Amino acid sequence: MVPVTEFQKIGVGLSCFGIFFILFGVLLYFDSVLLAFGNILFLAGLAFIIGLRRTAHFFFQRQKLKASSFFLGGVALVVLRWPRIGMLVESYGFVLLFKSFFPVAFGFLGTVFNMPFLSTLFSFSGSSSSVV
Template sequence: MIFTDQQKIGVMLSAMGSFFSILGIFLFLDRGLLAIGNLLFISGIVLILGLHKTSKFFFQVKKIKGTICFFFGILIVIFTKWTFVGLLIEIFGFINLFGDAFPIVISVMRKLPIIGNILNYPPIARLINKTSAGEELPF
């Protein structure tokens, strides 16, 4: 698959957004880093998919609850001091939006050298297989 220059920039922006979000979480929910991470991630998604496909993805009827929670969580992080609450709402929306892609991501990660060994470890593999099959977790 050949990516255009615009899509390459989008992948980089999404990766930087994920990095800034993770760094913001590690630095005790730093509001500035989380806000930058969110904005970079969304702009990266728009550049990867294009404006029409992005709006089509976010505003599907079955994903509207996730879209509302995701963007409402981002607004809470940016405009209020309730960073933790905003992050929880945003994570809930993120899971509802991108939850269909998790089994694909896990299967790709299982083929990676170090991470694959960890994910294929029997207790972890059972847990991942249960969650990807839609079963309830044991705890």
């Protein structure tokens, strides 16, 4: 098992708070302050989890430069109080940045659903015969 450092624990907390503020900002009709705060917390959490050098290397690889510019440009638009356009640009950049990770995540979810306990749990939740 890989040991988790205190900085990584702090990073996970910052990232979770960032995602919470982003979702809360979207729920409150794209509140620019909440979205900007969420973006800053998410990026700071990412830097705490994997380190500053690896974060910079991830965002500024040659093949990911277009995606990074869209993502970071969207963050800048949100900070400059253009939340709707900024979130559209940012989400496009996010999809471009993490498109190679999506098959891995979906494969992991497929193995999770094949676990005996979870498959019985999801079979019960899917076949609800309630009339409510």
